[in-house]
Structures are given as structure tokens and as C-alpha cells.
Amino acid sequence: MPPLSQPTSERRPRAMVIDRAWRGLGPGLDSLSGPGGAPLTRSVKLIVLPLVVRPSLRPELAADFLDPREAALLEALIREAGARLAATAQWFTLLKKSRRALGIVAGNPQDLYFQLCFELATEHGEPSAGAEAVARAALADVANAAGGRTVEALKDHLADATRRSRLDGDLAAAWESRQTAPAGDAGVAAHAAAAVLEACGAPRPEKNSSSFEAMVEGGYGSLLGRALWAQASGVWGRDDLPAHLKLTEHQVPPRPEVGRGASTATLPAPLDRTLFERLFVVLQSSVRREELPTVPELVRREVGRSCAPLGLHDESLRVAVVLGGRLAVGLDPLGSGESVPGRTAAHRAVNSRWQREASVLRARRMTVSPCPDPDGGVLDALARDLRTPWVAYMRRLWVRLHGRDVRDAPLNDMASAWALLDGVARSVMMDHRARVRSALRTLSATAAPAAEPRNA
Incomplete structure (x- = not known):
């Protein structure tokens, strides 16, 4: 009868190793996990790989398939980070609660806060007395770092009637050429x-x-x-x-038209999107918005690009x-x-x-x-x-x-x-x-x- 498990000498997909190690950490990771208990894609992309596994320092863990020794090292790294990951999940829940209380709606919370929550977990451990003040200060830092590169700033920029008319003329001229x-x-x-x-x-x-x-x-x-x-x-x-x-x-x-608003749930096909919708996606999904051009420059460039x-x-x-x-x-x-x-x-x-x-x-x-x-x-x-x-x-x-x-x-x-x-x-x-x-x-x-x- 063939063995029920794979031979130990067989290489294993890195994604499978991460999934198994993650599930082995037990409860407490709900806000970083999907309905079935597996880590969210963003949890892997933003936390596990760059902050726990760190393939740049461990190039042997950068491959899609790992030998048994490498797989064991990867599992050990995730296991050792278990307490910090649980604290990260708690900080993320707290930051989302504080975000709602402050009326912040710009950006995807996972993109904006996953790595920040890991840093808070590393520095403070689990949230304790005074954690709400720390969370609010962290949210303010994120907002300041964006430097006005927000969906609200885009909406304000495109609300001016004279500017909208000029942009519409620029789009028409670019399209005709x-x-x-x-x-x-x-x-x-x-x-x-x-x-x-x-x-x-x-x-x-x-x-x-x-x-x-x-x-x-x-x-x-x-x-x-x-x-x-x-x-x-x-x-x-x-x-x-x-x-x-x-x-x-x-x-x-x-x-393309200038546009006035956008919703993630109703975005049209990419080449049918307005200027607003195209930049809305960029601003919503950007982790480091401070690296983007300012909103006026974003709009100016997007006219030609669209x-x-x-x-x-x-x-x-x-x-x-x-x-x-x-x-x-x-x-x-x-x-x-x-x-x-x-x-x-x-x-x-x-x-x-x-x-x-x-x-x-x-x-x-x-x-x-x-x-x-x-x-x-x-x-x-x-x-x-x-x-x-x-x-x-x-x-x-x-x-x-x-x-x-x-x-x-x-x-x-x-x-x-x-x-x-x-x-x-x-x-x-x-x-x-x-x-x-x-x-x-x-x-x-x-x-x-x-x-x-x-x-x-």
C-alpha cells in the first residue's frame, strides 16, 4: 500500500507550507484570515513574506517550491512569529474600530495598516491600556504620510467647474490626436x-x-x-x-470622461473608466501613497495616459x-x-x-x-x-x-x-x-x- 503522506524528500509548494503553518498557529488570527482559516492573500504578501520570512535575507525561501529542509525552516519562522501575528490581528481590529470612529474611509485598511499593525505588535505586544491613543496616533501618521493623496482630495480637485471644463477639453484634444x-x-x-x-x-x-x-x-x-x-x-x-x-x-x-465618483463594487471595465475611476483605484490600493505624484499632477498625467x-x-x-x-x-x-x-x-x-x-x-x-x-x-x-x-x-x-x-x-x-x-x-x-x-x-x-x- 502506498504511503498516505507525501515522501519527505518531495519538494512542497511554498504557499502550501505557509498555509499549513498558519493554520497550526490556532485561533486568534481571524482578522488576518479568510473564512476557511487560511491566511488572506494580503496577509501573506504584506506580513508573512516581507516581515516574517524575509526572502531577501533568506534567498533559499524565495522559491515557489521548497525542499524539506527549507520547508521546515519556513514553518519554524511562522511558528516563532505566532504570538506577534496574534497581536497583529488584535491591533488591526483596534485600528479598524478607531478608523470608523474617526470617519476615515479612504484606502483599503489591509493595504494601509497590515504592516503598521505588525510594527505595533513588535513594539507593544498585544493592545493594552492606552492602546486606543496609540491607534489614533498611528492613523494620523498614515493620513499625514499620504500628503493629501486621497480620494477626497481627488474629489475636491475635480469638483471645480472651470477645471473640469478644461480637463474635458484636454481629453477631447488628446483623443482626436x-x-x-x-x-x-x-x-x-x-x-x-x-x-x-x-x-x-x-x-x-x-x-x-x-x-x-x-x-x-x-x-x-x-x-x-x-x-x-x-x-x-x-x-x-x-x-x-x-x-x-x-x-x-x-x-x-x-x-474617457472626467467623472465625478467611483465605487469599488460597480467599477466598469478598465478601458471604460473615467479619469476619476482610474485614479480612484490607484489611491485606494496604494500602500505608500507618499511615493505618488500629487493629485493635480496625477490628474494631469492621467489625461494623456487614458x-x-x-x-x-x-x-x-x-x-x-x-x-x-x-x-x-x-x-x-x-x-x-x-x-x-x-x-x-x-x-x-x-x-x-x-x-x-x-x-x-x-x-x-x-x-x-x-x-x-x-x-x-x-x-x-x-x-x-x-x-x-x-x-x-x-x-x-x-x-x-x-x-x-x-x-x-x-x-x-x-x-x-x-x-x-x-x-x-x-x-x-x-x-x-x-x-x-x-x-x-x-x-x-x-x-x-x-x-x-x-x-x-
Whole structure:
């Protein structure tokens, strides 16, 4: 009989090691954890990796897969930080309470306060007498560091009627000065991306960086963006996919407007967003807003950026859209088309990882089940997401690229481009995992009363 557990010599995914070690810390981490007890993505990204694991000091823990010795070290580091992480969770709960009391609504609390709470836990331990005053002072420091780079400041800046009229004229002029490109140029760009993605799947992608650099120098990202303005079609080798991959809900991207407000729950597709909505996302998600330009400068730059090809200034980031599109159209989490031609080494690497997900395996069975959906469309929505993963992938990729563009942070080589493309795939996969688990919990709760025996 084969052993029930994996051999100790087998390498383990770092994410799995972190998840297991986190759960082993026991209760007290609710505000840093998801409904199932796993660490939130931001908990890993903002606390565990940079502040506990510190891969920059321990490069052996920077890989996605760890040998047994490295996995044991990672587990030990998280275990040793257990008390501090529990105190971090308590400080985060307190800061959120103080934030509400002060009427602060700008920014994502996790982005703004996770690392701050870890620092408070390191300095003070668990919140005790006088902690509320410490929390309020910390919130004030965060607000001062933002230097007026807030959603409220953006709203005030765009409320002036004269300024709005001038900005609207600037947008109109920038939009009229665009240069479109033949629709066929988009197909050329997409074809060039295939070679780059094949190299990305190699063990050392940086060895083949010249193909990425050639795409940047050749302006392939601009070709795609300008072709979308000319209503390109058949770009990705599949007639069923729009050339813009749902970056807009229109046949061609519309001229951006100034806008007056935004809501995270109702944000339109990236290329359909107003000036306000584009900057709203940047200001809401920024951890270090002091590194951003001032609000007037942000607005000024965004006028030109919103009317540029693919809504981005930097060519390396535009090329990343082309590469991401080529990768996105071949994503296949349900494993329904492994024989589809055109799949590259990058596709095989991402799809293989995705298809091994236990939650995806469950979703695959759920989405092909002939039984009716007992919960009013939960499974239908889940099936649509898993059958069209390119929608979520491209929207998340564009937001990350836009954030880099605002900060003047280009992609310098293929290794950095692949790290971004693969990271977005992992992020979308984790979101799908959470949605699958949520659907299963909902269905389980619905089925439980029906399974109870009736009284005689």
C-alpha cells in the first residue's frame, strides 16, 4: 500500500507550507484570515513574506517550491512569529474600530495598516491600556504620510467647474490626436507574443530576454492598442473572443470622461473608466501613497495616459498586455482543451498548476453536473468564471500595469515580465479557489436541512 503522506524528500509548494503553518498557529488570527482559516492573500504578501520570512535575507525561501529542509525552516519562522501575528490581528481590529470612529474611509485598511499593525505588535505586544491613543496616533501618521493623496482630495480637485471644463477639453484634444493602426497589426503582435511565452516556460526565462526586448523596441504593445481603436478582430486565433478581451464592454474603447465618483463594487471595465475611476483605484490600493505624484499632477498625467494605446504610457507595460492576452486566451482551469493548438510552455505551466487545485477539481464536477442549481445560480456563475478565466485575468493584469505606469515602474526584462504575468495567474486562481469554497459552503448549508430525518 502506498504511503498516505507525501515522501519527505518531495519538494512542497511554498504557499502550501505557509498555509499549513498558519493554520497550526490556532485561533486568534481571524482578522488576518479568510473564512476557511487560511491566511488572506494580503496577509501573506504584506506580513508573512516581507516581515516574517524575509526572502531577501533568506534567498533559499524565495522559491515557489521548497525542499524539506527549507520547508521546515519556513514553518519554524511562522511558528516563532505566532504570538506577534496574534497581536497583529488584535491591533488591526483596534485600528479598524478607531478608523470608523474617526470617519476615515479612504484606502483599503489591509493595504494601509497590515504592516503598521505588525510594527505595533513588535513594539507593544498585544493592545493594552492606552492602546486606543496609540491607534489614533498611528492613523494620523498614515493620513499625514499620504500628503493629501486621497480620494477626497481627488474629489475636491475635480469638483471645480472651470477645471473640469478644461480637463474635458484636454481629453477631447488628446483623443482626436490618436493614430490608429491596421487591424492586422494586432495579430502580428499576438503572434510575436507566442515565442516569448514559449521562452517564459523555460527553466531560465532571463536567458531568452531578447525576444521580450525586441517586442518593446518594435512597439508591439502600441500596435495592439492602436489596432483596437480600428476595431480589430481575429487577433488571438479564436473568433469567439473579442480583440480587447473584455478590457472594454464596447466594440472599440470609448473616449474617457472626467467623472465625478467611483465605487469599488460597480467599477466598469478598465478601458471604460473615467479619469476619476482610474485614479480612484490607484489611491485606494496604494500602500505608500507618499511615493505618488500629487493629485493635480496625477490628474494631469492621467489625461494623456487614458488616451494612449491600451491606456498606458510605458511601452514595456503595453507589451505585457499583449503577452498577458496571449496567455489569457489559453488559460484552461477546467482542463477541457489540452489539445488546443498554440499552447506554449507558459500555458502548460500555469494550466497544470491550476488544474491540480482541489477546488477546481470539485468545480469541474459541479459545472458539468446535470442536476439543477439548487442555490439560485451560484454554480452557473462559478462555471462562467472558470470557463472564461481570461476576463478576470486581463482586468487584474491591466490594473497592476496601470499602477506601475503611474509610478514610472517599467518592466526591464522578460524575467520581471513573467513574474508579473504568472503572479496575476496565481492571484486569479486563488480568487477562484475562494469562490469555489464559498459555493460549496453555501450548497452544504442548503442541503443540510433536507438531509435531516423527519420526525415520525
